[in-house]
Amino acid sequence: MAEHTESADSKVESVIDKISEKIHGHDSSSSSDSESEAVKPESPSSVKAKIFRLFGREKPVHQVFGGGKAADVILWRNKKISASFLVGVTGAWVFFELLEYHLLTLVCHIFIATLAVLFLWSRVHTVINKTSPRIPQVYIPEDPFLQVVSALTIEINRGFAVLRDIASGRDLKKFLIVIAGLWVLSIVGSWANFLTLFYIVVVSLHTVPVLYEKYEDKVDPFAEKAFIEIKKQHAVFDARVLSKIPKGLLNYKKKA
Numbered sequence: 001m002a003e004h005t006e007s008a009d010s011k012v013e014s015v016i017d018k019i020s021e022k023i024h025g026h027d028s029s030s031s032s033d034s035e036s037e038a039v040k041p042e043s044p045s046s047v048k049a050k051i052f053r054l055f056g057r058e059k060p061v062h063q064v065f066g067g068g069k070a071a072d073v074i075l076w077r078n079k080k081i082s083a084s085f086l087v088g089v090t091g092a093w094v095f096f097e098l099l100e101y102h103l104l105t106l107v108c109h110i111f112i113a114t115l116a117v118l119f120l121w122s123r124v125h126t127v128i129n130k131t132s133p134r135i136p137q138v139y140i141p142e143d144p145f146l147q148v149v150s151a152l153t154i155e156i157n158r159g160f161a162v163l164r165d166i167a168s169g170r171d172l173k174k175f176l177i178v179i180a181g182l183w184v185l186s187i188v189g190s191w192a193n194f195l196t197l198f199y200i201v202v203v204s205l206h207t208v209p210v211l212y213e214k215y216e217d218k219v220d221p222f223a224e225k226a227f228i229e230i231k232k233q234h235a236v237f238d239a240r241v242l243s244k245i246p247k248g249l250l251n252y253k254k255k256a
Contacts, residue, residue: 053220061213076210086206093199 065071076082095101118135125133166175189197212219 053216061209061216065209074205074209075213076206082206086203089199089202093195097193097195097199 062071062075062077065074072078073082073085095106096103122133122135125131165171166178169175192200
């Protein structure tokens with residue numbers, strides 16, 4: 001009888017020990033989970049969302065430029081085409097700017113040389129083969145030109161609408177910004193002619209974006225600091241100058 005009671009007591013103690021072990025194991029696992037959640041690093045997406053990007057862009061540089069063939073040329077995805085285009089533009093600039101060759105003269109000389117070669121080739125071919133050669137027909141499709149003209153018309157009308165809105169006197173800040181930009185462009189235009197400015201723009205489009213795409217992680221922090229400083233200076237200018245201008249000039253509304 002005593003042995004039976006001792007065995008029953010040992011079974012009860014073993015059951016109590018197992019229950020306590022399970023409770024401690026659950027507590028330790030929950031505490032470890034909470035610690036892991038506390039120590040868990042931020043996801044890459046949340047970190048990426050906090051990174052400052054130039055001009056507030058959210059898309060890659062390739063998508064900003066349209067993601068098509070033009071973007072491939074600008075960002076040197078196809079190095080042969082990009083290099084050929086840049087060499088061609090550079091040769092045209094040297095030809096017209098440094099050698100002072102005129103466009104009309106060049107076009108006339110090209111037509112003279114082409115017609116002379118084709119005429120002589122036709123005569124020789126007729127004498128030798130007794131038949132006139134087959135000169136290929138040159139045909140320019142209309143759709144690409146119509147699309148370009150339509151796009152230019154939309155952009156020009158949009159620019160006229162913006163200028164009309166500025167000239168109406170509704171926003172003094174926008175007016176001052178546009179005047180300052182036009183003044184800077186007039187100064188830059190006095191340094192070089194239109195062809196040189198166009199060449200500079202083309203070279204910049206083929207160098208600056210690809211360099212920015214390569215070193216954007218280093219450029220964006222500096223750009224962020226620059227934007228912060230610009231905002232500070234704008235706040236100072238707003239407090240010292242624009243805040244003293246009557247509100248009726250800053251926010252003009254037409255009377256009904």
